[in-house]
Amino acid sequence: MFTPQGPSLRELARQALSSVEHGYDLLAPKFDHTPFRTPDSLLGAVRRALAEIGPFEHGLDLCCGTGAGMTVLREVCRRSVTGVDFSAGMLEVGRERAAVPHPSADGARDAYAPAVSWVRGDVHALPFRPVFDLVVSFGAFGHFLPRELDGVFAQAHSVLRPGGRFAFPLPAPATPRSSWYWAALGFDVAMRVRNALWRPPFVMYYRPFRLGLARRKLEQAGFTVELLALPEFGRRPDGSPRCRMVVATRK
Template sequence: MFSSEGPTLRELAVQALSSVERGYDLLAPKFDHTPYRTPDRVLDAVARGLEPLGPFAAGLDLCCGTGAGVEVLARVCQRDVTGVDFSAGMLEVARRRTLPPGPEVSWVRADARALPFGPAFDLVVSFGAFGHFLPRELPGLFGQVRSVLRPDGCFAFPVAAPPRPGSPGYWTLLGFDAAMRVRNALWRPPFVMYYRTFRLGAVGRELSRAGFRTDLHALPEFGRRPDGSPRARLVVARRLP
């Protein structure tokens, strides 16, 4: 599937019938050869969006996977960066990643819903992980992020504009989420991965309740939709006192 170096259809099926943690442990060696890995174009756009807001001293990549987002932190952080993920397999691949000279990098295995840090970071980023959290989990997740940020620290992540109703992209995401709901109703353990549950309006409200002031920055690299709205935005949530 995807490429000669990517996972086979059988490997993807085994992953999909596993728990989230076990599934990513299995997928980890080939993850960077799938479309699930955040594209470099997105990473570069986020780094450019963060550069005017920094520099930052210490950064955390939440749900870092194989570590692609850590390269963004290395561009905007001066002292040290940390990647945290609950998949041992993904972290094993991340530790083998070749990074350019810069801040010291460390990798920590932990659940994003129970972070083992104090208020040690000036910047937290995350890429492509929020579909693994149900809407009812967002208050706790955002509370954990706030707890590891220093005063006035930033929580930043990119969001794409949702596909228009009736478009091919709309039906693709709707079909994927429906298939996952059926799978989770019939099979245990569940594999939580939904594309349509992380809605910007609701996310903004939950960030506010968790103690953040949120700003939206257009990512110009992705252009605008016919109505003039950005195709992609960078959410920057500042930790309030």
Template sequence: MLRRMFAPEGPTFRELAVQALSSVEHGYDLLAPKFDHTPFRTPESVLAPVSRALRELGPFGSGLDLCCGTGAGMDVLRQVCRERVTGVDISAGMLAVGRARETVPARAPRMEWVRADARALPFGPVFDLVVSFGAFGHFLPGERPGLFAQVRSVLRPGGRFAFPIAAPSRPGSAAYWMLAGFDAVMRVRNALWHPPFVMYYRPFRLSDVRAELARAGFAVRLHALPELGRRPDGSPRCRLVVATRAEAV
């Protein structure tokens, strides 16, 4: 990970430090030109299994990539949506990079890039599928009910909200301590420096998320992503959460 982070095409340590001391929006504006050369971009090893699972559930008409960044999830939506694919993000810099790297093959769905806050989406119920990759750490737990309500409001009845979620790291493992350490550093940073940079991934727990989605008016199902392996107990290392908009809350 460190080798990829500090690769020649990626950001320097100084650039990352400046980003980390900015707001979320401005930090990603700064990182945008080199974002695709960092480990923060969702890798193809995750995108491909999600694409496979969504193809089995689709096809879909219109799709939205929530917090799209430079467009990794847009590539997934183009494979499963027939009419329109929209990316929404708060960072103008990330959207600009996404537009610049866009290539539209023949007979592809129409592509749109929209700058907006995911907590106040500027759409009506026009989408059949909403996806998101790696963005939920930027929302505090208290913001999630409102975020999920926003997603429901832009889905047509029966529309789906899909995102991968990894199983929690085993307590005491290297991954566990790495995440715990990162979370602690971010909390200290935000206690000492303003504006805050919200990036807390440990509170995004499957049991809490399922309950919050149900309260927001979704019926939730889980789909294993076997391509990403299994834990020692046989359970999948990663699942695709598929939340379907119910007719009434």
């Protein structure tokens, strides 16, 4: 939930009536005090899962925002970590916070101390060659319409070395018995009404991004796809994981 240090209702309204890029520029100074930031519990689960299949040399955080996912990369990548985002405001906050010494999971300084860089760029046209062996993304796919995912996944594929991994967490969808289901449905409906009545649009629909869609689009982009359960979040009554990490490997 929002903390007292988070944005006011007026600030959220101003952001919601902006474009996606300008909206995040406005929200950046208080973003980490909102529920939109990826929870530490999820970051930790992904870090532990990546450590099992790593270590890696060069990592890229796609749509890095203020850098929550960069903390994961700094613990599993040995040589370099790069964050890319189109919001100058989010990148500025990320750079400032990255300047503070970052402790590793056991309280010590980073074991590998990789070089860290922040790049302003468009995920539809990434300014990189195929130099990464790990690409991650946290919470960004709701900002892309389903038809845009082909291009986004193709770009992730293009910056990976052969055999490189593209990994991201994907929680199981809430059921109609859950309050989260109705909250997400209400949010998506409100965003569609907003975009029908106001320009520029603010794309933020999290319900359409599902495992079946993601897997199909990844395979079409040239990846092989593996699913790893994140055991920290348990299982649903039907036995399926409450949260998975999708690991797509460039052939």
